[in-house]
Amino acid sequence: MKAVVLVGGEGTRLRPLTYATPKPLLPIANRPFLERQLTWMAASGIDEVVLSLGYLPDAFRAHFPDDRFGDLRLRYAVEDEPLGTAGAIRFAAETAGIDERFVVCNGDVLTALDLSALVRFHDERDARATIHLVRVTDPSAFGVVPTYPDGEVKAFVEKPPPGQAPTDWINAGTYVLEPSVLERIPAGINVSIERETFPRMLEGRGALYALEHDVYWLDIGTPDKYRAAHLDVLAGAVGRPPVADATETEPGIWIQPGAVIDASTRLVPPVLIGADSAVGPGAYVARTSVGAGCVVGYGARVDGSVLLDGAEIGRASDVVDCIVGPDATIPEAGTVRDEILVADRPE
Ligand code: GDD
Ligand code: MG
Numbered sequence: 001m002k003a004v005v006l007v008g009g010e011g012t013r014l015r016p017l018t019y020a021t022p023k024p025l026l027p028i029a030n031r032p033f034l035e036r037q038l039t040w041m042a043a044s045g046i047d048e049v050v051l052s053l054g055y056l057p058d059a060f061r062a063h064f065p066d067d068r069f070g071d072l073r074l075r076y077a078v079e080d081e082p083l084g085t086a087g088a089i090r091f092a093a094e095t096a097g098i099d100e101r102f103v104v105c106n107g108d109v110l111t112a113l114d115l116s117a118l119v120r121f122h123d124e125r126d127a128r129a130t131i132h133l134v135r136v137t138d139p140s141a142f143g144v145v146p147t148y149p150d151g152e153v154k155a156f157v158e159k160p161p162p163g164q165a166p167t168d169w170i171n172a173g174t175y176v177l178e179p180s181v182l183e184r185i186p187a188g189i190n191v192s193i194e195r196e197t198f199p200r201m202l203e204g205r206g207a208l209y210a211l212e213h214d215v216y217w218l219d220i221g222t223p224d225k226y227r228a229a230h231l232d233v234l235a236g237a238v239g240r241p242p243v244a245d246a247t248e249t250e251p252g253i254w255i256q257p258g259a260v261i262d263a264s265t266r267l268v269p270p271v272l273i274g275a276d277s278a279v280g281p282g283a284y285v286a287r288t289s290v291g292a293g294c295v296v297g298y299g300a301r302v303d304g305s306v307l308l309d310g311a312e313i314g315r316a317s318d319v320v321d322c323i324v325g326p327d328a329t330i331p332e333a334g335t336v337r338d339e340i341l342v343a344d345r346p347e
Pocket of ligand 2: 106108219221
């Protein structure tokens with residue numbers, strides 16, 4: 001089965017991290033997010049994935065130089081201008097010659113959904129399109145999708161005003177589509193599947209269905225959610241170990257090869273220390289993911305944070321709820337709270 005992954009967005013809410021790296025290639029617990037998504041797809045019977053691109057397409061090509069990821073074949077559909085979610089799906093499907101039912105995923109969703117169960121549900125109802133739904137406490141930031149008892153969609157309301165959502169079940173960003181849906185999408189212009197295609201499919205009955213399946217699910221697209229995704233992955237939300245070569249030395253403490261942690265360092269789970277990183281002496285690292293080749297200096301405190309590869313935390317610094325970008329440095333005795341810090345770019 002083929003799949004389209006929508007990865008054309010600019011990741012504006014994760015700037016400045018996403019100026020250099022597109023959101024799907026940012027790591028979650030030391031593994032690029034997209035690799036996690038592709039692994040999940042391959043395990044559910046997907047054998048070919050079309051990456052629907054617009055922003056920084058060369059970064060994807062460079063990341064997968066053989067156009068493969070394990071057994072998955074990768075193809076690229078690069079838009080000159082953003083075509084919107086539906087326009088992008090149509091363009092990607094045409095580029096890859098998709099002519100049988102296929103899967104579509106938003107490129108920023110981390111989930112433990114049983115994709116095969118979604119496909120079965122779709123087939124059993126003979127649907128044209130099927131949407132995975134999860135339940136959230138504030139549906140107003142999402143597509144809100146009330147359904148009939150058999151799963152047929154009643155309405156699709158993208159981002160309703162706060163307090164006006166008809167249900168707290170929301171579009172989780174994974175779809176099964178029949179190729180006939182592509183004919184409903186005008187070619188070559190910007191079309192939103194959430195605001196145009198899905199609502200129009202409700203003009204007749206029996207075409208659009210949705211599966212309520214309340215599994216682990218997170219849209220990683222904001223700094224808070226990006227940090228939260230790390231803690232969830234370290235806690236085993238999408239399987240164990242959180243990254244292939246990590247060893248659990250104490251409950252919730254994961255260490256990758258070559259990391260050197262001084263015995264006087266205090267680690268409070270969940271914590272991941274990446275390959276060849278050096279931590280301590282006298283450091284305190286809590287609820288934090290540390291990338292490869294990082295340094296956490298003498299007596300530094302790092303809490304609730306994500307350090308990307310090569311980050312350096314100066315002696316006696318105090319870093320809370322931060323994302324420290326690749327090779328960025330926090331100076332000695334620096335205090336930072338709730339920030340994204342990146343390295344100065346070379347002139
Ligand atoms: N190729 C391409 N072209 N991709 C695009 C385009 C485009 O023009 N526009 C958006 N995307 C990609 C983004 O990169 C992202 O992976 C996905 O489409 C969804 O876009 P977001 O910008 O992240 O949308 P959202 O999070 O506000 O809302 C969407 O996701 C929610 C679940 O997380 C909607 O699908 C909501 O209905 C849904 O609830
Ligand atoms: Mg999103």
